[in-house]
Amino acid sequence: MSLLVRGIGELVTNDPALGVLHEAALVVSDGRIAWVGADAGAPAADEVLDVGGAAVLPGFVDSHTHLVFAGDRAAEFAARMAGQPYTGGGIRTTVAATRAADNDVLRARLAQLRREALRQGTTTLEVKSGYGLTVADEARLLRLAREVTPETTFLGAHVVPVEYADRPDDYVDLVCGEMLRAAAPYARWVDVFCERGVFDADQSRAVLKAGIGAGLRPRLHANQLGPGPGIQVAVEAGAASADHCTHLSTMDIEALAGSDTVATLLPGAEFSTRSPYPDARALLDAGATVALATDCNPGSSYTSSMPLCIALAVREMRMTPAEAVWAATAGGARALRRTDIGHLGVGARADLAILDAPSHVHLAYRPGVPLVSQVLHNGVPILSAASGRSGAESAVKRPESGEQ
Numbered sequence: 001m002s003l004l005v006r007g008i009g010e011l012v013t014n015d016p017a018l019g020v021l022h023e024a025a026l027v028v029s030d031g032r033i034a035w036v037g038a039d040a041g042a043p044a045a046d047e048v049l050d051v052g053g054a055a056v057l058p059g060f061v062d063s064h065t066h067l068v069f070a071g072d073r074a075a076e077f078a079a080r081m082a083g084q085p086y087t088g089g090g091i092r093t094t095v096a097a098t099r100a101a102d103n104d105v106l107r108a109r110l111a112q113l114r115r116e117a118l119r120q121g122t123t124t125l126e127v128k129s130g131y132g133l134t135v136a137d138e139a140r141l142l143r144l145a146r147e148v149t150p151e152t153t154f155l156g157a158h159v160v161p162v163e164y165a166d167r168p169d170d171y172v173d174l175v176c177g178e179m180l181r182a183a184a185p186y187a188r189w190v191d192v193f194c195e196r197g198v199f200d201a202d203q204s205r206a207v208l209k210a211g212i213g214a215g216l217r218p219r220l221h222a223n224q225l226g227p228g229p230g231i232q233v234a235v236e237a238g239a240a241s242a243d244h245c246t247h248l249s250t251m252d253i254e255a256l257a258g259s260d261t262v263a264t265l266l267p268g269a270e271f272s273t274r275s276p277y278p279d280a281r282a283l284l285d286a287g288a289t290v291a292l293a294t295d296c297n298p299g300s301s302y303t304s305s306m307p308l309c310i311a312l313a314v315r316e317m318r319m320t321p322a323e324a325v326w327a328a329t330a331g332g333a334r335a336l337r338r339t340d341i342g343h344l345g346v347g348a349r350a351d352l353a354i355l356d357a358p359s360h361v362h363l364a365y366r367p368g369v370p371l372v373s374q375v376l377h378n379g380v381p382i383l384s385a386a387s388g389r390s391g392a393e394s395a396v397k398r399p400e401s402g403e404q
């Protein structure tokens with residue numbers, strides 16, 4: 001079964017660079033992009049989706065989320081907006097709620113957030129554990145995450161749980177040993193919250209090393225709350241990504257620019273904690289690869305919206321709309337070391353976000369407006385006509401005989 005998507009006013013392919021085509025079309029076959037080119041020269045297909053001049057871009061790749069949890073922290077958010085500082089300590093509130101929740105409760109919340117993200121154009125999600133912090137709970141959270149994505153990350157080293165508060169090194173030993181053994185079958189990645197007062201450089205190195213030994217690939221929460229060794233630890237370990245990068249020294253920027261480690265920026269966290277934004281401009285100008293992700297979690301960034309992150313990156317972090325859209329698609333794919341997503345070259349997975357707008361620029365130009373009108377995931381349209389743009393324009397049609 002093949003599908004021709006035509007009438008594309010502006011097609012962002014990310015192949016190469018932003019790869020913008022106008023008056024374009026593409027053909028999807030078996031869930032993959034089979035052809036891309038000018039609308040006028042589009043080949044026939046079994047079905048046709050005419051998007052009526054809309055902009056089409058690769059589905060967003062959200063390479064950093066914490067979606068397996070229970071409870072919410074609205075009261076903590078309100079207190080923070082009333083002037084209390086964010087310290088990361090509230091993670092323990094979510095740990096208590098998550099440990100107490102059964103699988104069906106966690107699964108329902110995860111499914112709801114995944115649907116919410118998909119409706120906003122996110123077709124790939126990374127999901128971390130980190131709200132269990134016991135051997136059984138970390139394995140349980142990763143099993144649940146694995147039900148919705150192959151991009152699962154073991155984050156047993158998210159925070160030292162209260163029961164280990166006076167002996168954090170014993171907790172690191174647990175994470176590197178029994179907990180890792182239980183978690184590794186369900187995880188692709190290993191991650192640590194490397195931050196002053198949470199896990200220091202040596203503890204972070206130990207967890208990453210143990211994870212790599214168990215066949216996982218490293219990524220790191222680095223330099224969110226203050227300057228520190230996180231970026232250097234990430235680059236040394238060959239991490240696919242150093243995430244947050246809010247407080248960077250010149251050496252940190254040089255280290256990222258001179259390495260394959262992607263700088264994943266999470267502006268939803270700065271927005272929701274009323275913190276200074278990372279210096280995206282300095283990273284880009286130095287030649288670092290930048291990704292954007294939501295950090296969706298109930299404490300410091302309870303948004304699943306990649307369009308919001310794009311708008312913040314443009315308005316608050318001096319990224320151009322083109323840089324921000326690339327970072328939210330191809331950048332995320334780089335941060336997950338994936339070549340089949342984040343672009344719309346021939347052979348790529350047919351993950352598309354179709355906008356009710358003529359250009360990708362509108363994602364930043366019209367902040368807060370739900371512009372994603374249709375999403376194709378593995379080539380399959382996932383929004384009904386009623387929830388997308390006007391039905392006639394978004395409905396997939398079978399060509400009448402003779403029309404081809």
Ligand SMILES: [Zn+2]
Pocket residue numbers: 064065066221295
């Ligand atoms: Zn995070």
